[in-house]
Amino acid sequence: MLKVKNICCIGAGYVGGPTMAVIAHKCPDVKVTVVDLNEARIKAWNDKDITKLPIYEPGLENIVKEARDRNLFFSTDVEKAIDEAEMIFISVNTPTKTYGLGKGMAADLKYIELCARQIAAVAKTDKIVVEKSTLPVRTAEAIKNILDNTGNGVKFQILSNPEFLAEGTAVQDLLSPDRVLIGGDLDEEGQVAIQALVDIYANWVDRDKILTTNVWSSELSKLTANAFLAQRVSSINAMSELCEKTGANVNEVAKAIGMDSRIGSKFLKASVGFGGSCFQKDILNLVYIAKSYGLNEVADYWEQVIIMNDHQKRRFAANIVKTLYNTVSGKKIVFLGWAFKKDTNDTRESAAIYVADDLLNEQANIAVYDPKVSQQKILSDLNYLGTRSETENSESVKVYEDPYEICKDAHAIAILTEWDEFKDYDWQRIYDKMKKPAFVFDGRNILDGEKLNKIGFVYKNIGS
Numbered sequence: 001m002l003k004v005k006n007i008c009c010i011g012a013g014y015v016g017g018p019t020m021a022v023i024a025h026k027c028p029d030v031k032v033t034v035v036d037l038n039e040a041r042i043k044a045w046n047d048k049d050i051t052k053l054p055i056y057e058p059g060l061e062n063i064v065k066e067a068r069d070r071n072l073f074f075s076t077d078v079e080k081a082i083d084e085a086e087m088i089f090i091s092v093n094t095p096t097k098t099y100g101l102g103k104g105m106a107a108d109l110k111y112i113e114l115c116a117r118q119i120a121a122v123a124k125t126d127k128i129v130v131e132k133s134t135l136p137v138r139t140a141e142a143i144k145n146i147l148d149n150t151g152n153g154v155k156f157q158i159l160s161n162p163e164f165l166a167e168g169t170a171v172q173d174l175l176s177p178d179r180v181l182i183g184g185d186l187d188e189e190g191q192v193a194i195q196a197l198v199d200i201y202a203n204w205v206d207r208d209k210i211l212t213t214n215v216w217s218s219e220l221s222k223l224t225a226n227a228f229l230a231q232r233v234s235s236i237n238a239m240s241e242l243c244e245k246t247g248a249n250v251n252e253v254a255k256a257i258g259m260d261s262r263i264g265s266k267f268l269k270a271s272v273g274f275g276g277s278c279f280q281k282d283i284l285n286l287v288y289i290a291k292s293y294g295l296n297e298v299a300d301y302w303e304q305v306i307i308m309n310d311h312q313k314r315r316f317a318a319n320i321v322k323t324l325y326n327t328v329s330g331k332k333i334v335f336l337g338w339a340f341k342k343d344t345n346d347t348r349e350s351a352a353i354y355v356a357d358d359l360l361n362e363q364a365n366i367a368v369y370d371p372k373v374s375q376q377k378i379l380s381d382l383n384y385l386g387t388r389s390e391t392e393n394s395e396s397v398k399v400y401e402d403p404y405e406i407c408k409d410a411h412a413i414a415i416l417t418e419w420d421e422f423k424d425y426d427w428q429r430i431y432d433k434m435k436k437p438a439f440v441f442d443g444r445n446i447l448d449g450e451k452l453n454k455i456g457f458v459y460k461n462i463g464s
C-alpha cells in the first residue's frame with residue numbers, strides 16, 4: 001500500500017486550480033502544490049485579496065481561502081514541486097494544433113511532452129504520473145516512453161484520471177462528482193498506483209462512484225463523454241431550426257423528449273451554439289484519431305456535430321441582419337454576455353466571438369456588457385481571429401460596465417450568455433432607451449417573450 005503525502009499539479013488553470021483546491025480541502029494531511037510557468041497566474045492564485053483569483057467559480061474563494069498556505073500552495077518552482085511529490089498531476093492545456101500535420105484538428109501535445117521531459121529530468125524517486133488533461137487515446141504510451149528512458153532507475157506509473165467538471169459549477173462538480181474515472185496498468189504495480197489515487201478520492205467520494213479501468217478506456221471515455229454531450233446540444237439546435245419553420249417550439253419539444261427516461265432532460269437547451277475550450281477541440285481530436293485509423297465514417301459522423309454548431313452561430317448572426325431590414329451597417333447592437341456560459345469568466349470559443357465577428361463584417365457597431373469579462377479580454381478574443389486590424393476592432397466594439405447605459409440608442413439587443421441577472425432587468429427602462437422598433441434576439445431562450453412583446457419589443461428567440 002502506498003500512501004501519498006505530497007502531490008504536485010503542473011498547470012494552474014481552470015482544471016488544475018479548482019481540482020487541487022478541492023483535494024487539499026478534503027485531504028488536509030496531503031500537501032498539494034500547484035505549479036505553473038505563468039507567473040502572473042500564480043501571483044493571482046496567491047493574492048491576499050481573495051476576489052483576485054485568476055478564475056471565477058462560485059464557491060472557489062472559500063475553499064482556497066481555507067486551504068491556501070495550510071496544505072495548498074501555488075508556485076512557479078516546478079522542479080522543486082516535482083522533486084518532492086510522490087504523485088504528479090499533469091493538468092496543462094492541450095489545444096488544437098495550429099501548425100503542421102493535423103493542423104486545426106489534432107491535439108497539440110507539446111505542453112504534455114514538456115511536462116514529461118521535465119519530470120524525467122528532475123525525478124530522483126519513484127513517481128505516479130497522472131494524466132488530468134484531456135488527451136488523445138494512447139498518449140500514456142508516449143509519456144511512458146519518455147519517462148522510461150531516463151536511465152536513472154526511477155520507476156514511473158502512468159494513470160489516466162480525466163476531469164469531468166464543467167465551468168461555472170466546477171466546485172460543486174468536484175465535491176459531488178457523478179463518477180471519478182481512473183485508468184491504469186493491469187499489473188501489480190499498476191494496481192498499487194491506482195489504489196493510491198483511489199484512496200485520495202475516497203476521502204469524500206463514495207467508493208462505488210470511483211471507476212477503475214485500463215488506461216486506454218479511461219483516455220477514450222473522456223473524449224467520448226464530451227462528444228456525446230456536445231452532440232446533444234447540436235441535435236437540439238438542429239431541431240430548433242426545424243421548429244422555426246414549422247411552428248413547433250423547441251422548448252416544448254425538449255421537454256417532451258426529455259421526459260423519456262432513456263433520453264433524459266439535461267443538455268437539451270437550444271442555444272446560439274456551444275462554446276468553451278473543450279467541446280470543439282475534443283471532437284476535432286476524436287475526428288482526427290478516427291481518420292488516422294482510416295475510420296472515415298466514424299470521423300464524418302462526429303464532425304457533423306461541429307458543422308452543425310458553426311451553422312447555429314452563423315445563422316444567429318444572419319438572422320439579426322435579416323430582421324434589421326438586411327443591414328446592420330452603422331447600427332448599435334448590444335451584446336448581453338460574452339462568456340461561453342454563465343458563472344464563468346472564461347470566453348474560450350464563446351459563440352459571442354463568432355457572432356460579433358460576423359456582425360462586424362456587416363459594419364455593425366457592437367456594445368458589450370458581461371458581468372465577469374473585461375474589455376481587454378473581449379478585444380483580444382476578436383483580435384485573435386485576425387479578421388480585421390486591432391484598431392478597427394477597438395473602434396467598432398465598445399465595452400460597458402452598466403447594463404442600462406449600454407442600451408441607450410441601441411437598435412437591437414442580443415443575449416449571448418445566460419447570466420441570471422439578465423432575467424431580472426427592468427426591461428421597460430431598457431425599452432425606453434432604445435431606438436424603435438426595439439429588437440431582442442434571445443440566443444439563450446432565457447427571457448419572458450410574452451412580457452417583452454407587451455412592452456413593445458420585437459422578441460426573437462431560438463427555435464420558435
Ligand code: NAD
Nearest residue numbers: 011012013014015036037038091092093094111133134163
Ligand atoms: P488552462 O489553459 O486554463 O491551464 C493550463 C495551464 O497550464 C496554463 O496556466 C499554462 O500556463 C500551464 N502550463 C502549460 N505548460 C506548462 C508547463 N510545461 N509547465 C507548467 N505549466 C504549464 O487549461 P484548462 O482549462 O485548465 O485545461 C487543462 C486541461 O484540462 C486540458 O486538457 C482540457 O481539455 C482539460 N479539461 C478542461 C476543462 C475545463 O473546464 N476547462 C474540464 C475538463 C478537462
Ligand code: UGA
Nearest residue numbers: 163164165166167233267268269271274275276278340341
Ligand atoms: C464541458 C463538459 O460539460 C464537462 O463535463 C467537461 O469536463 C468539460 O466540457 C471539459 O472537458 O472541458 P464546459 O464546457 O465547462 O464543460 O460547460 P458545459 O456546461 O458543458 O457547456 C458547454 C457549452 O454548451 C456552453 O457554451 C453551454 O452554454 C452550451 N450548452 C450546454 C448549450 O448550449 N445547451 C445545453 O443544453 C448545454
